[in-house]
Amino acid sequence: MTKRLFDEDAFIREFQAQVLSSERAGKHYATVLDQTAFFPAGGGQEADRGTLGGQPVLDVKEENGIIYHYTAQALSGTVQGVLNWETRFERMQNHSGEHVVSGIIHRCTGADNISFSLTDTATTLAFNVPLEDDFLKTVEQQANAAVFADKKITAYYPESEALSGYDYRAKLDLKEHVRLVEIEGVDLCACCAPHCARTGQIGLIKIIDSERYKGGTKLWIVCGKRALAHYAMLLGQNKEISHLLCAAPEQTAAAVEKLKQAKEAAEYENVGMRRAAIAAAVAAVEPTAGNYLAHCAFKGDDLRLFAEGLKEKVGGIIVVLEGDDESAYRYVLTAENADITPILKAANAALNGRGGGRDNMARGSYGASLEQIKAFFAQ
Ligand SMILES: [Zn+2]
Structure with missing residues (x-):
């Protein structure tokens, strides 16, 4: 050995x-x-x-x-x-922090830690009961109080016969050569890994996220040097937002909320102006009993609304097109009184088109020139 x-x-x-x-x-x-x-x-x-x-x-x-x-x-x-001491110490900080958090949660709720993963980018731990956010806040406070109290962390191998006398957390049901890691007054857990010697070395414990997991809760924590790096990252992000919005760092959320409301108001106004433009374009069309074809500036749903509006003016087939790419003019094809199915199929076949629809309205694209499209519908 x-x-x-x-x-x-x-x-x-x-x-x-x-x-x-x-x-x-x-x-x-x-x-x-x-x-x-x-x-x-x-x-x-x-x-x-x-x-x-x-x-x-x-x-x-x-x-x-x-x-x-x-x-x-x-x-x-x-x-x-x-x-590589930097990496090892960072892992010890995060691993010891995990013991502190798991020990406190176990003591408060009886919940067991059912999984733990410590990689160089994330520390996650899961518990077999749901844990609410308010409770997790008190766990974080207690965990950091244990750090500030600079509790002793020791590891030892009790005699197998004496093991049953210890009340410790364990994922595996080992009966002998069990290594216990004790954090004075906070936790006693079977674990083989190296830990800090005192809780003060953990530096800081921060729970950064939680989610429901297998009927329980999964937590993401950062400790020590990683907690500092995480704080620096968030502070940098907030500083950038603060500069961009000319808001005090502690007012960034309120400033974003204001910006969001202004954007929604502008969008609402924009929709109103677009509807007015469609109505004006419809009004400018001379009523006809025949077909109607136009290449226009309306896009997306506005093109459909324009076609829809034309139904009261056009007795035949309505075809409105947008775009300037000869390989793909987007179209809306509809009619108030005629069934569009035959012409939809014939146009798709003749104009290298694709698309379809329902309720006598079709949308798609034609891979042909504007002249070819006009000539087809003029027939
Ligand atoms: Zn451990």
Whole structure:
């Protein structure tokens, strides 16, 4: 078994070890040491990175108590191990923060943490009961109170016989060699990963989102350095909005609301003007018992409304077109008193058209020139 230095002291960043074996494993070499500070992934936390004998550690895995370090080349003799400490410490901050939050929620509601994932971009944890936003606010306050109180975090392996005497949280039903991580007065949980030594090192715990998940609740949290980066990101966003809207930073939501209302009012006014333009265009058309074709500036639904309006003036087929692309003039085809089906089909066939509709109104496009379209409907 490899001596697990991270179990005894999670703050060992550099260490020396004897290479016991270094054998080819696929494209890389798997090296076994007498002792290591490289954590091999577990308890929701990813494997450490860093260098071993000057070579980048590509992965770390554990099998039956033996820890394998994967490098590009074989190693031998005494090697120096150096952890990527920035990443490891950030993970310890977030992992320890997760224990604090899960411990508080468990103590308050009896809810169990049913999943935990800690990647380099997100920390998520899920509970088997629904948790309301107001409750989560008090959880966050209590979690940060525990941080400010700088509680001691310890890890130990109780004797198997004594284990039943401990009231601890656990996802797996292990009976022996259980490692308990205790946060003084806050949480006791079975976990194999390295954590901070005191809650003060977590820095800050912020619940940034929650959603319903399998009948319970899933939370997104950021702790420590990540919480600072998250705050800086949000502050930057708000500053930008504040500049764009000439609003004080604490008034940006109100300024956006005002802008939204102004936009809605302008849209409403715009719709009114468009309706008036359609009515004026309809009024300018001379009544006819025959067909009517026009290429106009109305687009989208306005084109349909124009065609609709023409029904009181036109006895035959109404065809209104928009666009300036010879390969795709968009059309609306309708009639008040005639069935458009035969001419719709014939026009689509003759003018490389597509489209259709219902209630005697069709929409689509013709892949032909304006002259070709006019000539077809003049027949
Ligand atoms: Zn843990």
